[in-house]
Amino acid sequence: MxxxxxxxxxxxxxxxxxxxxxxxxxxxxxxxxxxxxxxxxxxxxxxxxxxxxxxxxxxxxxxxPKGAWRLAARSFREAPSVADIGGVRLGAGEVSIIAGPCSVDHLMEEAAIQVRRGGAHILRGGAYKPRTSPYSFQGFGKEGLRKLKDAGEKVGLPVVSEIMDAAHVGPFVEHDIDCLQVGARNMQNFTLLKAIAQVGKPVLLKRGLAATVDEWLYSAEYLLAGGCQGVVLCERGIRTFETATRNTLDLTILPLLREITHLPVVVDPAHAAGIASLITPLSRASVAVGADGIAVEVHPDPSQARSDADQALLEGELVQIVAEARVMAAVTGRRLHAQPRIPDKA
Amino acid sequence: MDTSSRNQLFHIDRALVELLQERARLLADIPMDDPGRQPRSEDLLRRTDGPFDAEILEEVLKSVSRGCGGQK
Incomplete structure (x- = not known):
């Protein structure tokens, strides 16, 4: 109650x-x-x-509230809550774009420059990769976090990266990663949720492959109950009977989430579609339906990407997504977040 | 005019105003003498064939350019 x-x-x-x-x-x-x-x-x-x-x-x-979640409930706050990711405020009535390579690799710096030029607000990059196959690239780990943070600082963008294990909290804190991402496969890893809730950084909580909205919000509740002040939900597609696309992007729940929770919501159309050509229209639809942000994958040379090459966008496609997000935000009474300033060189 | 048409007009006008404000915000940090600030009027006029009068549309684009520069 x-x-x-x-x-x-x-x-x-x-x-x-x-x-x-x-x-x-x-x-x-x-x-x-x-x-x-x-x-x-x-x-x-x-x-x-x-x-x-x-x-x-x-x-x-x-x-x-309808579910047993309390702190995530819309009625627990007067206004929508805001997650401050290194100065980029998600949920404050502005639309932000998160972009970067699926996995941090040797082209991380170039990717960061393209993300900056493309107009995005937050740089993403995976250092610890949860892969379906144990033989697939697993990420550069701690070294990947360092490369990501360095690249973000060079272009003046805060960074987000996925944390897979509570034992990795140390490297994330050491490298001052601005936002911790919990992947779809770990959405119900409650030990991990409890551990990262205390880190003092915002958390991007992806929806599980087969999670209901209720289950997703219970996971958010774990973070909030643990003291996390900046929880961001991320819709990334759910598994359905449809096989034409990798997953089914569930945009239906966006206006529903507005009614039942105060938490900001980001949409990751890339993991839902799995096909690069679908990402721009799905991004447009996501902003139109009320997303506070879009998360996409950008790589300077997708043929060299260490993971998810089929859904990696080029800089020009990112520019198009940002431009359309600006228009869609304006016509829905919001605006695109201003890009963070590039810090002066010391 | 019926209520539906009035509502639709209001929503279109509101979207136009928001888009103009967004254009001005985007230009806020771009130098006044940068030629990229100007609307690409020729391109835009060539691509549109609606009932809006072309000459007036050209005037509107000029006004948009002035307004985004903070000029009266």
Whole structure:
């Protein structure tokens, strides 16, 4: 249950309600919302106690979200939440583009330059790669993180990379990776979620291959309950009976997510389509339906890409996606995020 | 005019205004003497064949250019 107070309710009044609930064994978590006090009762509230809480004149309303997730619920916040990824604010009514190679490789710097020139806002690159086959390229690991961060700093873009194992938190912190990505295969790796929630960095949480919206939001709840302040959901296609494309991009859930959660949502059309020519129209559709961002793969020479070469875009295609995102954002009453400034050379 | 047409007009006008603002934002850091700031009027006029009068459209594009430069 979410308890929403009248604006201006004193901290003492709020605390009294929390203590009443906690005296009955119901744990509570306060929302970071500043416009009005809101808190979540994470355990089941007995009907008689709920009636008592609702009769409190300072309580404006109580809301029981559809799922058992609480901190991810739309009613837990007054406005949509914002994830600040190295100065790029996802969820603040602006559209951002995440781009870069699927795997960090020897062309990382060139890729970063193209991503910058192409108009994107955040640089991506995989250093630890979850591959279906154990014989496929597994990523450069810690060295890959260093290459990614160096490339990002050179072009003035924050970086995001996938973390596969709680044991890798150290290298991600050491290299100051601006956003940790949890891949589709790890969406329900709760040990990993609990570990990275405490890192103090935003997390890009991809939807599992066969995860329902409920399951996805439970995973987000793990991160929020663990203290993560910047959770971003990433729709990347789900497995269906359709075999014409790699996965089915589920854009249906975007307007639904707007109604049930305050979290920003990014769409990765590349992993859904698996075919480069489909990515531009799917990106356009994603912004039109309300995505806060688009994540695409860009490589200076896809024939040399160490993974997902078939869905890697060239710089010109990225330019097209950014231009269309700008137009679609404007016609839907939003705007494209300004590109971060390139830092002055020391 | 019926309500539906009025609503559609309002949405189109709103999109036009938002796009013009976005164009101005994009140009904010580009030097005033950069020739790339100007609309590619010839290209645009050649590619459109709608009912909007071509001469007026050309004037609109000139106004857009002035407005994006912050000129009256």
């Amino acid at each position: 979410i308890i929403r107070f009248q604006p201006g309710t004193t901290a003492a009044d709020v605390q009294a309600v929390r203590e009443r609930l906690e005296s009955e064994g119901v744990r509570t978590i306060l929302s970071p919302e500043s416009a009005r006090p809101i808190f979540a009762a994470v355990d089941k509230v007995p009907p008689t106690l709920q009636a008592e809480i609702e009769s409190n004149e300072r309580v404006e309303s109580t809301v029981t």
